[in-house]
Amino acid sequence: MSKLSEPHFQNAEAAREWFEAQRWPEGRVCPRCGTVGRSYATKKPGVYRCAEAKCRKDFTVMVGTVMERSHIPLHKWLTGFYLMASSKKGVSAHQLHRTLEIGYEAAWFMAHRIREAMREGGLLPPMGGEGGIVEADETYYGKVEVQRPRRKRLGPPTKGGKSGPAGKRAIVSLVERGGSVRSFHVAVADKATVQKIVTENVSREAELHTDESRLYGGAVSHVASHERVKHSADEYVRYDRRPGGTVRIHTNSAEGFFSIFKRGMKGIYQHCKEKHLHRYLAEYDFRYNHRVKLGFDDLARTRMAVKGAEGKRLTYRQPH
Ligand SMILES: [Zn+2]
Structure with a gap:
């Protein structure tokens, strides 16, 4: 915890300078009109006027970010970013409330705003370009709050084509082997939904690895090839010898991600409303995509989250 004793985690002025250096490494940009390097400091520290x-x-440095209009001092924001970026399982609003000595509601809002900063925005490049491997898998977490009318025949097909668990929230994740994850909370995990997710996020050159679930049938035509492991037959990795070398066919990266997500959700967040599930997924995706193995330490991960705070704003009227 030595990092947290540094001045920018301890006082608001130092934190403001830290945020300004992150946001404007090459001179201040007016967030109102986009003009670069044509603003001057006013008498109020941290307030600049566009020339x-x-x-x-x-x-100020908070304008146009998830921190806009917040009354929480900036060093507390920075500590919040750091804690959420560095804790493997996440940080509860209650813990932020106690650690930062801010009200519970303020902590709750802060946590959701940081999640919003962590959410990947804009157009993302397709996963698995140049023949890379993308694993796709689905999982179920938590109960749905509003029971959806059940389809006449059966629920979402899952392993072995059997009916999926009724009344549970469905999550589909794509993981690039050795790379990043993208997770989606879907109303129903069915063929059409999965096909849409794969088409929109996976390169045509990619090799798709899944289990034997029928969910992926519609996505197969989109990718260069599709390989399955047969979990029902206790097959978890298959070694496919090819001219270029042996390829390991499995969905272990996706399953590993789900296990981090579920352990964190159970341990830290316990009660997560369904309408917020996608935000929690964004948080876990973010940490996975900036993990140590990919070259990010706690501070680098914090910087990436702060970078994502720009251009996103969240306005909640009330918590929960
Ligand atoms: Zn301006």
């Missing part, structure tokens, strides 16, 4: 004749507006 552009058409703009002339005041701004």
